Amino acid sequence: MSSARQDNSGRVKTLLARMTLAEKIGQMCQVEAGDGHAPDNLGERLRAGLIGSIINVVDVGVLNELQRIALEESRLGIPLLIGRDVIHGFKTVLPIPLGQAATWNPALVEQGARVAALEAAKSGVNWTFAPMIDISRDARWGRIAESYGECVLLTSELGAATVRGFQGEDLAATGSIAACAKHFAGYGAVESGRDYATTNIPDTKLRNVYFRPFKAAVDAGVSTLMTSFSDLNGIPATGNSYILNDVLRGEWGFEGFVVSDWDSIRQLRIHGLTENDRESAAEACSAGVDMEMAGDAYRNHLSSLVEDGAISEATIDTAVARILRVKFDLGLFENPYTDPGALPEFGSETALAVAREAALQSIVLLKNDHGVLPLNTDGCSSLAVIGPLADARYEQLGTWIFDGDEELSITPLAAIGALVGDNTKIRFVRAMENSRSRVNEEFDVAVDAANASDAVLLFLGEESILSGEAHSRADIGLPGDQVELVRRIRATGKPVIAVILAGRPLTLSNIVDEVDAILYAWHPGTMGGPAIADLVFGITAPSGKLPATFPRVVGQIPIYYSQKNGGKPPTRENVVHIDDIETFAPQTSLGMSAFHLDTCFTPLFPFGHGLSYTTFGYGNIQVSAAEIELGQTLVVSADLCNHGDIEAEEVVQLYTRDLVASVTRPVRELKGFRRVRLLAGETQTVRFELHTDALAFYGRDGKATVEPGLFHVWIGGSSDTELRADFRIVKSD
Ligand code: BGC
Numbered sequence: 001m002s003s004a005r006q007d008n009s010g011r012v013k014t015l016l017a018r019m020t021l022a023e024k025i026g027q028m029c030q031v032e033a034g035d036g037h038a039p040d041n042l043g044e045r046l047r048a049g050l051i052g053s054i055i056n057v058v059d060v061g062v063l064n065e066l067q068r069i070a071l072e073e074s075r076l077g078i079p080l081l082i083g084r085d086v087i088h089g090f091k092t093v094l095p096i097p098l099g100q101a102a103t104w105n106p107a108l109v110e111q112g113a114r115v116a117a118l119e120a121a122k123s124g125v126n127w128t129f130a131p132m133i134d135i136s137r138d139a140r141w142g143r144i145a146e147s148y149g150e151c152v153l154l155t156s157e158l159g160a161a162t163v164r165g166f167q168g169e170d171l172a173a174t175g176s177i178a179a180c181a182k183h184f185a186g187y188g189a190v191e192s193g194r195d196y197a198t199t200n201i202p203d204t205k206l207r208n209v210y211f212r213p214f215k216a217a218v219d220a221g222v223s224t225l226m227t228s229f230s231d232l233n234g235i236p237a238t239g240n241s242y243i244l245n246d247v248l249r250g251e252w253g254f255e256g257f258v259v260s261d262w263d264s265i266r267q268l269r270i271h272g273l274t275e276n277d278r279e280s281a282a283e284a285c286s287a288g289v290d291m292e293m294a295g296d297a298y299r300n301h302l303s304s305l306v307e308d309g310a311i312s313e314a315t316i317d318t319a320v321a322r323i324l325r326v327k328f329d330l331g332l333f334e335n336p337y338t339d340p341g342a343l344p345e346f347g348s349e350t351a352l353a354v355a356r357e358a359a360l361q362s363i364v365l366l367k368n369d370h371g372v373l374p375l376n377t378d379g380c381s382s383l384a385v386i387g388p389l390a391d392a393r394y395e396q397l398g399t400w401i402f403d404g405d406e407e408l409s410i411t412p413l414a415a416i417g418a419l420v421g422d423n424t425k426i427r428f429v430r431a432m433e434n435s436r437s438r439v440n441e442e443f444d445v446a447v448d449a450a451n452a453s454d455a456v457l458l459f460l461g462e463e464s465i466l467s468g469e470a471h472s473r474a475d476i477g478l479p480g481d482q483v484e485l486v487r488r489i490r491a492t493g494k495p496v497i498a499v500i501l502a503g504r505p506l507t508l509s510n511i512v513d514e515v516d517a518i519l520y521a522w523h524p525g526t527m528g529g530p531a532i533a534d535l536v537f538g539i540t541a542p543s544g545k546l547p548a549t550f551p552r553v554v555g556q557i558p559i560y561y562s563q564k565n566g567g568k569p570p571t572r573e574n575v576v577h578i579d580d581i582e583t584f585a586p587q588t589s590l591g592m593s594a595f596h597l598d599t600c601f602t603p604l605f606p607f608g609h610g611l612s613y614t615t616f617g618y619g620n621i622q623v624s625a626a627e628i629e630l631g632q633t634l635v636v637s638a639d640l641c642n643h644g645d646i647e648a649e650e651v652v653q654l655y656t657r658d659l660v661a662s663v664t665r666p667v668r669e670l671k672g673f674r675r676v677r678l679l680a681g682e683t684q685t686v687r688f689e690l691h692t693d694a695l696a697f698y699g700r701d702g703k704a705t706v707e708p709g710l711f712h713v714w715i716g717g718s719s720d721t722e723l724r725a726d727f728r729i730v731k732s733d
Pocket of ligand 1: 085129182261262469
């Protein structure tokens with residue numbers, strides 16, 4: 001459901017008719033005014049009506065005053081958009097978006113965005129730059145942390161949920177803020193995961209993969225979109241009329257406005273698309289970028305470009321109308337000021353409860369040998385808690401937490417201590433100053449603590465600074481001397497449970513067999529500690545599922561579940577390992593399929609993987625018909641049984657494959673998912689409705705199509721499920 005919206009077109013038209021060219025261009029300019037960055041002439045420019053938006057001020061007193069100047073001291077009294085990156089929470093920090101994606105729970109993600117919106121709105125913010133819905137299939141890219149992972153459907157559903165959470169049912173209501181879907185388009189495909197690098201994405205892939213979450217956000221009523229920093233097929237996104245004018249506006253009918261990324265208009269010159277800022281302003285404006293974030297190309301050049309006829313005033317009018325419309329939709333003309341008292345306290349009970357639930361559902365149990373988890377407070381009289389991330393309030397929050405309140409954080413160490421009380425003796429050893437440290441002087445102390453305890457909880461991973469914007473890595477293994485720490489602890493022979501906090505999938509091949517269990521906690525946010533403690537001691541069973549494939553080694557990247565089959569797909573029978581190549585046999589066939597000689601062709605953990613403390617069994621997959629016609633709906637069902645003796649939740653996943661198509665299709669595509677709660681021993685039949693429209697893809701002509709033919713359909717607990725049925729789509733008579 002998209003936000004309710006009044007038709008403000010009449011008001012926009014009337015206001016626009018009263019504006020001078022300078023005032024119009026002013027609306028297209030956003031100014032940075034955070035601590036120490038406000039321009040000296042800020043007040044003067046506001047009074048002259050030359051600023052449309054302010055970024056990075058979160059002091060409600062200051063913001064109310066800036067609004068007052070804009071409203072009362074400028075000729076037309078147009079209120080300001082107040083922008084801020086509220087990416088996964090404001091004061092209360094939710095798990096990083098990649099962690100939230102592991103919940104596979106759109107309703108919870110929506111609640112999380114609502115919590116963030118209420119806290120941001122309390123500070124005077126009325127526009128945020130989220131959700132980031134760039135499909136991310138390269139864990140080297142630091143911004144994978146900000147994404148919902150690799151899957152088109154999961155990203156689309158969670159992106160739309162986030163938009164609903166920020167914007168609410170009524171954008172003009174107190175506590176609603178405008179969302180911004182970013183970064184349009186293709187940013188997640190930057191070469192070798194280097195932030196800001198180039199992307200080359202064929203049109204069919206743009207349409208079938210990278211565009212789709214944005215279309216879903218537009219359908220959910222997102223108010224604004226942000227362009228990407230990256231070069232897309234030779235035309236940087238910020239100057240790309242094809243994606244902005246033709247697709248976004250022309251095909252999808254987007255009526256909100258488009259903002260550049262930070263100074264990305266002037267960067268068109270650095271890309272080599274233009275010679276100077278004036279040309280950059282012309283390119284971006286004609287391509288459909290309505291507002292410039294932070295730079296001054298529009299401010300300095302749009303007016304002369306109009307005077308010289310290079311840009312028509314009609315183009316400017318269109319951009320300004322889009323911006324004004326969002327201001328009217330937000331109700332800023334009626335309610336421009338923020339009354340913090342009208343909104344809940346920061347870190348309210350509700351906010352913390354949502355953050356805790358989100359963390360709980362986001363954590364993925366990757367392995368659990370011999371049921372080492374959950375620990376039992378009675379059976380575990382002493383526990384060694386080791387590692388640099390066990391008690392680091394800030395580091396558990398993750399990237400993009402400008403306003404996050406570290407004081408609200410409850411660390412795993414604190415939460416475990418509170419949970420076990422006097423039952424269990426805790427021995428905490430930090431062992432490393434931070435995750436990157438190569439100083440291992442404290443390892444002996446850690447080993448002593450492990451030797452003296454019944455079990456070890458080893459907190460590993462990356463601290464916040466190793467992921468996020470401009471924080472890409474070429475080697476995504478555990479940094480510093482962590483692998484050595486794992487080996488030393490392993491040698492004690494004690495049960496070792498690794499809890500990994502990280503902003504991306506890490507390559508874990510070198511430690512996966514050295515530990516008994518792995519809980520992958522991402523950067524879990526403010527309430528990460530209590531969530532981890534609950535899972536470790538089995539108060540709740542883990543239910544998170546991977547939103548991104550975990551490679552064995554970096555060289556496998558990009559590796560994702562929805563790859564194409566190719567002409568020579570690898571199978572267990574046609575691959576050869578480097579250690580098995582016979583000496584002096586240069587002509588021997590080495591399998592002749594698409595694999596690497598020095599690693600397995602499968603990932604370490606597939607997309608959708610995640611264990612529980614119970615065992616779920618799937619069976620009896622059924623399709624309601626062996627054949628359906630275009631336009632019909634198929635019902636696919638399977639029985640899910642909780643074989644264990646505890647109640648638990650499972651994320652049931654539905655995948656399809658279109659076997660023959662005029663454009664080759666992926667080997668699997670997620671087409672449905674649902675969180676299901678089952679009592680001990682319970683069996684439920686889980687049903688999915690699959691309309692043939694859900695099987696559409698963009699073909700050679702760039703149009704959506706569903707082609708008749710054979711389809712496979714699977715239901716299961718991860719993308720490698722083998723429980724399959726087949727059906728056929730036939731042409732209607
Ligand atoms: C990022 C955007 C962000 C903007 C404003 C840029 O560097 O790419 O995602 O919204 O800064 O902070």
